[in-house]
Amino acid sequence: VSDTHAPAHGQAAWPLDAQFGAASPAKLAMWFFLLSDLLTFVGLLLGYGILRAAGGPWRHAGEPALNLPFTLLLTGVLIVSSVTMLVARDAAVSGKFASATRWLLVTAGGGVLFLVGQYAEWFGLGSPGLIAEGLRLGHSAYASSFYAITGFHGLHVAAGVIYLLITVARNSAGRATAGDVELVGLFWHFVDLVWNLVFTFLYLFPGVA
Amino acid sequence: MEPARYLVMLAVLLAFSGAEYGATLLSVAPPTMRAVLVLLVAAQTAYFVLVSMHLKDETRALRRVAALPLLLGALYALVLVTESTWRHL
Numbered sequence: 001v002s003d004t005h006a007p008a009h010g011q012a013a014w015p016l017d018a019q020f021g022a023a024s025p026a027k028l029a030m031w032f033f034l035l036s037d038l039l040t041f042v043g044l045l046l047g048y049g050i051l052r053a054a055g056g057p058w059r060h061a062g063e064p065a066l067n068l069p070f071t072l073l074l075t076g077v078l079i080v081s082s083v084t085m086l087v088a089r090d091a092a093v094s095g096k097f098a099s100a101t102r103w104l105l106v107t108a109g110g111g112v113l114f115l116v117g118q119y120a121e122w123f124g125l126g127s128p129g130l131i132a133e134g135l136r137l138g139h140s141a142y143a144s145s146f147y148a149i150t151g152f153h154g155l156h157v158a159a160g161v162i163y164l165l166i167t168v169a170r171n172s173a174g175r176a177t178a179g180d181v182e183l184v185g186l187f188w189h190f191v192d193l194v195w196n197l198v199f200t201f202l203y204l205f206p207g208v209a
Numbered sequence: 210m211e212p213a214r215y216l217v218m219l220a221v222l223l224a225f226s227g228a229e230y231g232a233t234l235l236s237v238a239p240p241t242m243r244a245v246l247v248l249l250v251a252a253q254t255a256y257f258v259l260v261s262m263h264l265k266d267e268t269r270a271l272r273r274v275a276a277l278p279l280l281l282g283a284l285y286a287l288v289l290v291t292e293s294t295w296r297h298l
Contacts, residue, residue: 019270
């Protein structure tokens with residue numbers, strides 16, 4: 001096969017595939033992983049939806065309402081980090097790896113900020129968190145679905161931050177390729193995409209019930 | 210990509226989330242509100258996948274592979290909205 005796609009920085013050149021074009025096997029694997037992971041989130045949200053549609057009071061007496069403006073702010077942080085991830089990806093594709101490293105660090109910083117915000121929401125930071133205010137895991141479907149879904153997503157953010165920092169380290173050592181930066185970008189955008197679904201269905205839907 | 214393009218993407222994504230939050234402040238019937246929220250988040254998800262994740266630049270086969278689970282998610286939302294609307298009739 002003479003027509004090949006050569007990813008930046010000396011990685012193996014793969015022949016153009018009849019179905020998937022220039023997408024590398026690693027990129028395809030990431031897409032399949034993300035799609036299967038998406039179905040896990042859909043399953044969690046579906047369980048939440050079934051519980052919520054079952055009728056009866058969703059939020060019991062003594063359970064706090066969710067802080068929507070604060071969560072909107074956290075959503076904004078993730079969206080900004082998604083755009084900085086794009087800048088990092090484009091810099092890597094252009095061969096500007098020092099710039100890519102900087103933007104990857106900014107992206108990881110956004111993830112850390114989000115996690116701190118989620119910690120503050122759950123446990124409190126300066127003011128009481130949801131747990132102290134009476135939203136206890138296992139006490140109601142509202143509390144359990146909230147902690148299960150936001151906790152599972154929080155694990156993804158933490159994993160994404162670790163993945164970003166590993167890519168930064170490999171990039172600094174000159175061992176990361178543009179394809180590697182693109183892969184971590186796909187994962188990070190996915191984390192942001194899922195959060196937007198969580199924000200809408202878990203936070204905003206109860207507000208209109 | 211030019212810096213202006215990044216700002217446009219940022220503005221679009223933030224506008225979707227802002228619009229969803231703003232929609233919950235309006236006094237409209239819950240079924241209508243839910244439909245509006247689902248439409249907004251579906252549009253935002255499509256924008257994310259096609260533009261941020263560059264799926265629009267991939268081959269048709271990969272786009273189809275990626276679209277299937279997303280459509281299942283959309284179907285789930287449609288079922289919930291329909292069921293909610295039916296209960297409130």
